[in-house]
Amino acid sequence: MEAYTLDWVQLVIRWVHLITGIAWIGASFYFVFLDLSLLPPKRKEDADEGVGGELWAIHGGGFYHAQKYRVAPPALPAPLHWFKWEAYWTWMSGAALFILMYYAHADLYMIDKAVADIAPWQAIAISVALLVIGWVFYDQLCQRAGLDHEPVIAVVMVAFLAATGWALAQVFSGRAMYLQIGAMIGTIMAWNVYFVIMPSQRKLVEAKRNGVAPDSVYGLRGKQRSVHNNYFTLPVLFIMISNHYPFTFGHEHAWLVLLAIGLLAAYVRHFFNLRHTGRTVWAIPVSAAIGALVLAVAIAPAKPKAGTYTFADVQEIVAQRCAACHAAKPTQAGFNEAPKGVLLETAAQIVASAAQINEQSVLTKAMPLGNLTHMTDAERATLGAWIAAGAKAD
Numbered sequence: 001m002e003a004y005t006l007d008w009v010q011l012v013i014r015w016v017h018l019i020t021g022i023a024w025i026g027a028s029f030y031f032v033f034l035d036l037s038l039l040p041p042k043r044k045e046d047a048d049e050g051v052g053g054e055l056w057a058i059h060g061g062g063f064y065h066a067q068k069y070r071v072a073p074p075a076l077p078a079p080l081h082w083f084k085w086e087a088y089w090t091w092m093s094g095a096a097l098f099i100l101m102y103y104a105h106a107d108l109y110m111i112d113k114a115v116a117d118i119a120p121w122q123a124i125a126i127s128v129a130l131l132v133i134g135w136v137f138y139d140q141l142c143q144r145a146g147l148d149h150e151p152v153i154a155v156v157m158v159a160f161l162a163a164t165g166w167a168l169a170q171v172f173s174g175r176a177m178y179l180q181i182g183a184m185i186g187t188i189m190a191w192n193v194y195f196v197i198m199p200s201q202r203k204l205v206e207a208k209r210n211g212v213a214p215d216s217v218y219g220l221r222g223k224q225r226s227v228h229n230n231y232f233t234l235p236v237l238f239i240m241i242s243n244h245y246p247f248t249f250g251h252e253h254a255w256l257v258l259l260a261i262g263l264l265a266a267y268v269r270h271f272f273n274l275r276h277t278g279r280t281v282w283a284i285p286v287s288a289a290i291g292a293l294v295l296a297v298a299i300a301p302a303k304p305k306a307g308t309y310t311f312a313d314v315q316e317i318v319a320q321r322c323a324a325c326h327a328a329k330p331t332q333a334g335f336n337e338a339p340k341g342v343l344l345e346t347a348a349q350i351v352a353s354a355a356q357i358n359e360q361s362v363l364t365k366a367m368p369l370g371n372l373t374h375m376t377d378a379e380r381a382t383l384g385a386w387i388a389a390g391a392k393a394d
């Protein structure tokens, strides 16, 4: 019952995380599109009033006319819509999920004893510390580099995240390393909204209220972080779904795979941002697709090798290493049903799951989770030999 309740709690939080994440990223896509598509105002009165750009759009059966002021309109309009709760709720629900899944089951999801034999509290401490360190590093970098050195910020951040990924690969399981980097980027994005973008906007509004001309630097600071967030979106979305793909996080050099995919994703985001300004550079998606293809070939797992096995060996290995969790009535504490509905008890179930067993336990070491049941490489090779020979029961 307890695990069942937890499943519901997770379902609801995950759902909220998706909904608010879509709202947030959707707004990010929309406003970056809007900003980059603005044209100088057609009417002289608008330009005189401080309008810097405008855009016409048609959507859902209506015409829209948006105008952006160079700094602020002459009088503070009411109501004025703010966009922040989608960011806060995405972060809060993400943090809750991370705690419920990863921190509460650090032994399963974060620790891989073959990588490093650390205690759950150590894994959690590293994770929390890095969430804060990631933000401080990025925020200091932006403050020091100022508003005119975007390429420097980009290069330093990529190097920082790559180094963090490499370092984490020495202490965490592959999938936890991916999620940790995702959580760090997500935290930077949400804290950008909370600590920089909202305060900048408040300064603009406050100046208007006090009847003084607002300093345009506040708008520019907010804009800088907002654009960074936009480039982070696609890499973060990949990380959110990455744990379905063990050929990424389960690779020997998983941190390099993540780096490559993250760079390709940001590069594709750049294509869209250029396109909004009226420049369509097809070379970007084409080279990104070629890059993805090269990556796919480079990380393709080797086929399982032929070798000696008997089906009795296979059954024995699966019974010892998998069935504690993957059974109708799991004996592993904390599980009250087979995870993902994958049952590995009978010969027929094992044969039916051969392709999945291959993906999770032979080509990669994604399963057993955290290698909690101490599966050996020789056993993986035996399963591989059985799969290479056609995965039949005798």
Ligand code: HEC
Pocket (backbone or CB within 6 Å): 108, 243, 244, 318, 321, 322, 323, 324, 325, 326, 332, 339, 340, 342, 344, 356, 357, 360, 361, 367, 368, 369, 372, 373, 375
């Ligand atoms: C300690 C418990 C545990 C053990 C032992 C274990 N698994 Fe799993 N397995 C899980 C959990 C939890 C999931 C769901 C993971 C998730 O949420 O992504 C899972 C998921 C799977 C999936 C579905 C993956 C997907 O995303 O569709 C397969 C296949 C699988 N395990 C195979 C195995 C095999 C083969 C073994 C033995 C070599 C094994 N597991 C051992 C806990 C375990």
